[in-house]
Amino acid sequence: MKRLILLLLLAACAKPQPGEPVGGLLEVYRDRSVPIGSALNFDAGRYAGKWYEVARYPVPFETGCVGVTAEYAALPDGGLSVLNTCRNTDGSVRSTIQGRADVVGPGRLSVSFDTIPFPADYWVLWIDEGYRTAVVGAPNGRSGWILNRDPQIPADRLRASRDVLEFNGYDLGRLVEVSQ
Secondary structure, eight states, X not given: OHHHHHXXXXXXXXXXXXXXXXXXXEEOXXXXXXXXXXXXXXXXXHHOEEEEEEEEOOOGGGTTOEEEEEEEEEOTTSOEEEEEEXXXXXSOEEEXXXXXXXXXXXXXXXXXXXXXXXXXXXXXXXXXXXXXXEEEEOTTSSOEEEEESSSSOXXXXXXXXXXXXXXXXXXXXXXXXXXX
């Protein structure tokens, strides 16, 4: 029995490489040996509002989703409420999930959703000066998004967003553009 527990602990500590399945559920999309940084100039109040997902790394909870949006609203305690909406190709709402984001450092959010028993670390890796485009990633490399205030992103900000992902060790070959 001790040997089985030891093997399970060792397996849990194994470091997956980019694109490698993790526990059969999530994949890792970034080289975790590359240091990841968050936006030091992050302002949660300016981040509040509606964001359109223009590109993402595949995650199970967004399979088949198009027209994905994330809406953040400032809370009195400094946190943000979160409402993520997934749509079908005909524009109808497929699913929504509500949660809360707490700022735990510059550009670093701890996000908890009502139906998920554990929080996730989402770091704002870059946000343009006008708060029109944001790149969000996870230190564990299992997720990443390019968000924009409008459904269509200008080519220069898309290129800058992709550069930020690549700089932070993400595999751009796995990035999927999302229809709005």
